[in-house]
Amino acid sequence: MATRDTTASSASALPPGALEAVPRWGEKAIYALLVTCAVVSVATTTAIVISLLSPTISFFGEVPITDFLFGTEWSPQFGEQAQFGVLAIVVGTLNVTLWALLVAVPCGLGAAIYLSEYASRRVRKVLKPTLEVLAGIPTVAFGFFALFFITPLLQDVWPGFLGEEPGIFNAGAAGIAIGVLIIPIIASISEDAMSAVPGGLREGAYALGATRMRVALRVVVPAALSGIVASIVLAVSRAIGETMVVLIAAGSTANLTMSPVESIQAMTAYIGVTATGDIATNTIEYDTIFAVGTLLFVMTLLMNMVSIRLVRRYREVYE
Amino acid sequence: MSTERYRSERTRLAVAGARARTRVALDRQPVGDVRKGGLFKLLLLLAVGIALAMLVALIADAVIDGRERLGFGLLFEKGSGDPEQAGLQQALLGTIYLIGGVMLTVVPLGVGAAIYLEEYADDTKWWNRLIEVNIQNLAAVPSIVYGILGLAFIVRGPLDLGFVVAAGSLTLALLVLPTVILAGREAIRAVPDSIRQGSLALGATRWQTIRHQVLPASIPGIVTGVILAVSRAIGETAPLLLVGAATFVTFKPSFFEGGYTALPVQIFQWVTRPQDEFRVIAAAGIVVLLIVLLAMNSFAIWLRNRYEQQW
Amino acid sequence: MTKRTLFALLGALALALSVAACGEDDEEGNGGGGGGGGGSELSGNIRIDGSSTVAPLSEPAGEQFNGEHPDVRVTVGTSGTGGGFEKFCAGETDISDASRQIEPDEEKLCEAKGIEWTEITVANDALSVVVNPENPVTCMTVEQLKSVWEPKSKVSSWSDVEGLEQDFDTELELYGPGTDSGTFDYFTEAINGEEGASRTDYNNVGEDDNATVTGVTGSEGGMGYFGYSFFRENQDTLKALEIDGGDGCVAPTPETAQDGSYKPLGRQLYIYPSAEALRKPAVREFVTFYIENSDALAEQAGFIPLTEEQKQESLDKIEQLSGGAGS
Numbered sequence: 001m002a003t004r005d006t007t008a009s010s011a012s013a014l015p016p017g018a019l020e021a022v023p024r025w026g027e028k029a030i031y032a033l034l035v036t037c038a039v040v041s042v043a044t045t046t047a048i049v050i051s052l053l054s055p056t057i058s059f060f061g062e063v064p065i066t067d068f069l070f071g072t073e074w075s076p077q078f079g080e081q082a083q084f085g086v087l088a089i090v091v092g093t094l095n096v097t098l099w100a101l102l103v104a105v106p107c108g109l110g111a112a113i114y115l116s117e118y119a120s121r122r123v124r125k126v127l128k129p130t131l132e133v134l135a136g137i138p139t140v141a142f143g144f145f146a147l148f149f150i151t152p153l154l155q156d157v158w159p160g161f162l163g164e165e166p167g168i169f170n171a172g173a174a175g176i177a178i179g180v181l182i183i184p185i186i187a188s189i190s191e192d193a194m195s196a197v198p199g200g201l202r203e204g205a206y207a208l209g210a211t212r213m214r215v216a217l218r219v220v221v222p223a224a225l226s227g228i229v230a231s232i233v234l235a236v237s238r239a240i241g242e243t244m245v246v247l248i249a250a251g252s253t254a255n256l257t258m259s260p261v262e263s264i265q266a267m268t269a270y271i272g273v274t275a276t277g278d279i280a281t282n283t284i285e286y287d288t289i290f291a292v293g294t295l296l297f298v299m300t301l302l303m304n305m306v307s308i309r310l311v312r313r314y315r316e317v318y319e
Numbered sequence: 320m321s322t323e324r325y326r327s328e329r330t331r332l333a334v335a336g337a338r339a340r341t342r343v344a345l346d347r348q349p350v351g352d353v354r355k356g357g358l359f360k361l362l363l364l365l366a367v368g369i370a371l372a373m374l375v376a377l378i379a380d381a382v383i384d385g386r387e388r389l390g391f392g393l394l395f396e397k398g399s400g401d402p403e404q405a406g407l408q409q410a411l412l413g414t415i416y417l418i419g420g421v422m423l424t425v426v427p428l429g430v431g432a433a434i435y436l437e438e439y440a441d442d443t444k445w446w447n448r449l450i451e452v453n454i455q456n457l458a459a460v461p462s463i464v465y466g467i468l469g470l471a472f473i474v475r476g477p478l479d480l481g482f483v484v485a486a487g488s489l490t491l492a493l494l495v496l497p498t499v500i501l502a503g504r505e506a507i508r509a510v511p512d513s514i515r516q517g518s519l520a521l522g523a524t525r526w527q528t529i530r531h532q533v534l535p536a537s538i539p540g541i542v543t544g545v546i547l548a549v550s551r552a553i554g555e556t557a558p559l560l561l562v563g564a565a566t567f568v569t570f571k572p573s574f575f576e577g578g579y580t581a582l583p584v585q586i587f588q589w590v591t592r593p594q595d596e597f598r599v600i601a602a603a604g605i606v607v608l609l610i611v612l613l614a615m616n617s618f619a620i621w622l623r624n625r626y627e628q629q630w
Numbered sequence: 631m632t633k634r635t636l637f638a639l640l641g642a643l644a645l646a647l648s649v650a651a652c653g654e655d656d657e658e659g660n661g662g663g664g665g666g667g668g669g670s671e672l673s674g675n676i677r678i679d680g681s682s683t684v685a686p687l688s689e690p691a692g693e694q695f696n697g698e699h700p701d702v703r704v705t706v707g708t709s710g711t712g713g714g715f716e717k718f719c720a721g722e723t724d725i726s727d728a729s730r731q732i733e734p735d736e737e738k739l740c741e742a743k744g745i746e747w748t749e750i751t752v753a754n755d756a757l758s759v760v761v762n763p764e765n766p767v768t769c770m771t772v773e774q775l776k777s778v779w780e781p782k783s784k785v786s787s788w789s790d791v792e793g794l795e796q797d798f799d800t801e802l803e804l805y806g807p808g809t810d811s812g813t814f815d816y817f818t819e820a821i822n823g824e825e826g827a828s829r830t831d832y833n834n835v836g837e838d839d840n841a842t843v844t845g846v847t848g849s850e851g852g853m854g855y856f857g858y859s860f861f862r863e864n865q866d867t868l869k870a871l872e873i874d875g876g877d878g879c880v881a882p883t884p885e886t887a888q889d890g891s892y893k894p895l896g897r898q899l900y901i902y903p904s905a906e907a908l909r910k911p912a913v914r915e916f917v918t919f920y921i922e923n924s925d926a927l928a929e930q931a932g933f934i935p936l937t938e939e940q941k942q943e944s945l946d947k948i949e950q951l952s953g954g955a956g957s
Contacts, residue, residue, distance in 0.1 A: 073830070
């Protein structure tokens with residue numbers, strides 16, 4: 001770059017406009033390009049909403065929304081006798097999710113508390129990556145595990161007093177598998193929330209003579225509560241949206257029950273089975289895919305927003 | 320504590336005794352507390368133990384069930400109706416093609432979006448916040464909804480690509496895009512501002528700063544993010560089912576024509592067949608998939624550790 | 631490894647992938663040079679879709695044909711007989727697999743789109759009703775079956791079925807195909823008297839007949855129905871009921887299917903190639919191959935083979951539709 005003789009006194013020697021910014025077209029082009037990239041993300045959401053909306057609207061043109069939301073029988077493919085009460089498959093999903101939470105919340109929270117309050121650095125170094133491995137296992141593997149390991153195990157050890165033993169397709173096995181699947185979500189976010197609790201709070205409690213357990217349960221957990229709840233909400237959202245495990249192991253009977261031993265059909269499994277069978281466009285069965293998909297999308301979206309808000313709260317309080 | 324010497328032996332003894340007794344009383348916890356504490360720790364260990372046990376059981380079950388067919392034969396045989404002969408050739412090829420397409424799409428888009436959001440976007444503008452919120456929400460949408468999106472928009476609808484590899488790639492790309500953007504943003508954010516300021520002070524333009532200072536420093540983080548996103552895409556089955564990874568393929572796939580299958584989809588189809596031999600190859604397929612994913616994740620972690628810059 | 635090397639490696643990988651993708655088509659011609667006789671110049675895509683009952687026959691046909699003619703790509707989908715016809719009449723597929731005959735509605739649809747077709751019988755079938763081996767019941771009449779499967783049926787346990795010889799007080803677990811399935815259509819028509827008329831609270835496996843196998847073998851009170859090949863494939867874990875269609879209990883076997891004594895559940899399986907598809911030499915060769923080798927294929931896949939007359943009839947039909955189209 002040439003040196004320029006610009007002493008303050010000779011400022012007037014500069015041609016007018018010399019110090020103004022020169023538009024660099026390359027920069028503007030790059031900026032435009034990058035904006036496009038970002039906008040694609042918005043476009044995707046919009047696309048999802050649009051793709052779900054039109055057939056859904058057409059569906060509700062034929063089936064009243066009250067029938068859909070409050071009806072209890074789901075058999076949309078049977079021509080004149082078709083019933084469109086989505087509750088049957090929603091309850092199917094909730095059934096599986098319940099058992100999943102029964103497994104995931106104790107184990108996930110337990111792991112989180114252990115990692116945050118009890119574990120030595122060496123143990124942490126081993127345990128955290130292991131949980132990450134668990135998080136990375138593909139869902140087909142969990143489905144296989146549910147059908148070929150958990151179900152036979154349940155059938156073998158099922159105590160008589162609980163009644164009938166589980167059938168080959170049952171909600172319980174799928175629930176347990178999904179529970180294991182979501183443990184890392186609860187564990188890592190809860191642990192995150194717990195480590196955000198200032199050390200000062202803990203130390204103060206110890207100084208007052210509290211035991212480790214008391215500190216964990218009475219000080220840390222309540223302080224990190226919003227983060228913990230956020231993790232559970234996120235885990236529920238994930239469980240609701242899980243497809244492969246229920247598709248493989250939970251069955252395909254739209255069955256309004258919360259029993260773990262019966263075969264049920266989850267919303268995601270219904271979409272999976274129906275869309276793979278590839279019904280023709282513009283039939284009412286095809287539209288059911290979108291109606292159920294919309295319901296699913298709305299449910300998970302709401303949960304996700306709640307969870308984000310909760311996370312923001314615990315971050316704000318301490319940072 | 321008084322430094323005065325106590326006058327008599329008796330006083331000294333008394334003081335020492337009192338001190339000792341107080342210390343003991345303060346150190347020792349009530350028996351109930353100790354027991355509860357021990358029990359609690361046991362419960363916690365049990366919780367962790369269950370999680371670990373499940374992990375081990377899952378992997379062991381797959382390895383044990385599939386051990387007969389684990390071997391290079393499995394990798395190179397073509398798919399077939401006959402379980403004794405079936406192999407993963409088409410599935411592996413399909414997955415490779417799909418992932419190639421995903422990377423081609425997701426790297427420019429994701430990194431571009433990340434750069435925009437971190438370097439250019441003004442947080443106070445509503446549209447930028449809208450973009451941010453969108454990305455966060457997209458990350459939580461169930462994968463099957465992306466499948467519906469793919470079916471309605473990419474396979475049919477406006478893009479109308481049909482049931483081809485490109486459609487599958489695009490669908491998967493949209494699925495993992497939020498992850499890449501998130502990882503990219505973290506990586507770019509980690510670069511200290513002083514670097515940027517220094518570059519700008521020397522007269523570089525914004526883009527020059529990004530291109531020569533910020534990006535090179537954040538590449539390892541970005542690459543890690545891409546690898547993790549890709550490994551997620553490899554394991555995804557549900558969206559591919561909807562976008563038409565076909566039932567039965569005996570030939571090599573191509574991007575814009577004809578049917579294809581993918582590793583997890585093939586495994587799924589084998590899992591659903593009742594014959595015992597299919598269970599064996601399904602298990603073997605799962606082992607293959609796990610190995611691939613483990614390799615990728617380890618590579619990503621190694622990368623992160625090796626190249627992580629300490630500022 | 632420096633960052634530059636890393637970059638270079640990743641770039642090379644991406645490049646390799648895209649080269650593999652583009653270069654793909656060139657490789658195809660070299661594969662399988664040795665194999666079968668003439669006509670390795672045959673090439674093209676053959677898209678087959680439709681019945682999940684016929685698919686286990688079309689798949690090995692496609693596989694073997696591809697073995698002899700590596701440049702011919704055969705895909706077999708299972709959208710169900712109904713779903714298959716929808717695609718077929720929209721021109722999206724070359725051949726439709728069907729486990730029932732084409733219906734007037736579907737014929738009209740094809741006509742509207744200008745799709746000409748011919749119906750080719752490829753196998754016989756004995757639609758089998760299967761139960762768990764623990765189940766003592768051996769034979770059911772059509773009326774009994776109807777009482778279980780008819781719309782709004784309240785039968786929930788084996789003891790509710792009237793007139794059964796054996797005592798079996800176990801809960802019924804029903805497995806059956808979806809409404810797009812030709813098997814569903816055929817069964818409901820033959821047993822319930824009306825196509826599509828069925829109770830709705832059963833395990834709907836869609837087109838995945840294997841799920842019926844898994845389900846019935848896994849539950850003591852299980853009952854399901856599908857094509858004969860699925861039963862034969864799983865004989866050691868399932869039991870097929872004998873059906874009394876008015877003339878006594880008849881078991882599903884190749885003989886009873888071929889001579890018509892297994893009623894009313896004896897039927898034929900078809901493929902419907904379009905005239906336009908048959909104009910393509912690859913398709914014509916494939917369909918001819920299919921019929922000529924139908925005995926071996928049926929044997930392999932557990933299907934009931936064609937009688938000699940049926941075979942000849944099918945071959946004649948192929949001649950007609952493709953011969954008339956020139957070349």
